Amino acid sequence: MRGKGNRKIKKIGIMGGTFDPIHYGHMVTAEAARSHFNLDKVIFVPAGRPPHKQDKQITDPKHRFLMTVLAITTNLYFEVSRFEIEKEGCSYTIDTIKHFREIFGSNVELYFITGADAVLEILTWKNVEELTGLCTFIAATRPGFDLEQIDFTLQKLPQGRKKHFEKFEVPALAISSTDIRNRVKNNKPIKYLVPETVEYYIYKNSLYCD
Numbered sequence: 001m002r003g004k005g006n007r008k009i010k011k012i013g014i015m016g017g018t019f020d021p022i023h024y025g026h027m028v029t030a031e032a033a034r035s036h037f038n039l040d041k042v043i044f045v046p047a048g049r050p051p052h053k054q055d056k057q058i059t060d061p062k063h064r065f066l067m068t069v070l071a072i073t074t075n076l077y078f079e080v081s082r083f084e085i086e087k088e089g090c091s092y093t094i095d096t097i098k099h100f101r102e103i104f105g106s107n108v109e110l111y112f113i114t115g116a117d118a119v120l121e122i123l124t125w126k127n128v129e130e131l132t133g134l135c136t137f138i139a140a141t142r143p144g145f146d147l148e149q150i151d152f153t154l155q156k157l158p159q160g161r162k163k164h165f166e167k168f169e170v171p172a173l174a175i176s177s178t179d180i181r182n183r184v185k186n187n188k189p190i191k192y193l194v195p196e197t198v199e200y201y202i203y204k205n206s207l208y209c210d
Contacts, residue, residue, distance in 0.1 A: 013042035014100060014135070015113040016084070016093060018050055018177070020059045021202060022071045023194045025175035027078075029140045032170050033113045034077055037138065041077045042113065043100070044068050047091040048084040051126075059207060061085035070197035092126045097134045110135035111166075115173065116145055119165070120153050132161040139165060142173035184208040 015030050022044075030042045046064045058064075065085055072078035083099055084091040093112065100110060112135045119139040122128060139150055147167060154162045175193055183190050185208055190199055202208065 009040045009104070009108060011037065011039045011109045011111065012100065012104060013037070013039040013111045013113050013138070014045060014096065015042055016045045016047060016091075016096060017114075018047045018058055019044070019064050019068050020177050021064070021180060021194055021198055021207070022068045023175050023177060023180055023198075024192075025170070025172045027071060027075075027195075028172035029115075029170045030078065030113060031075070032168070033111070033138050033140065036168055037111060037166070039077075039111060041079060043079045043081050044072060045081045045084050045096055048087055049090045051090040051092065063201075063205060063207060067198045067201050070201055071195045073197075094125070094127045094131045094134075097131060101134055111138050112136070113138045113140065115139070116141040116147075116150055116167070119150055122153060123156055129158050129161070132157060132164050135164070137165045139167045140170045140173060141167060143169060143171055145169075181208040185210065 013030065013033055015026070017026065019026065030044070033039065034042050046061060046068050048061055050058070065080065065082060068080050072080060084096060087095070097110060097112065104110070114137065116139045119137065122137075125131060141147065150165075150167060154165055180190050180193055183193075184202060190202070194202070
């Protein structure tokens, strides 16, 4: 692995999302999780067809993948996977985790990095009981988030599964992809919300305009 010499990989973070577009909130969250949980690397996995967004318009996977590549290129601990955007059908987390489990084997710990809002819907995810036994979930929360909401949700999981969840606060989560898309649409600046390379890509390809 780049920048790590021959050190054996023991912990890998998987960060899924539509990344439409990827922004500094995603990147700060990934880096904070990498440092806090001593992860060897974080793999960004842009979603193909998210099952919970079937009724929403999503930017072409090609653009979302390239923006993610541009955003993370200077971080030696970050990588991007094409697994979900090349996979046929909907993108389910259980399939993604099984994919990386097959690649890295049972001796590597997998951490799925996601937002606290997503964790509140964990009970609706496909094969949730099996999924929560395959990896540890890192629930990133924004300042002021009511952590009791997460605890209430996790209490409904099968016995012993709650221990597979970790929580930590990330101030930059106040940034959102929805707000960035709206700002572009309304001709408002997005500088310092996304990496310069991503900002340039958005304007060059006329993304998020009517």
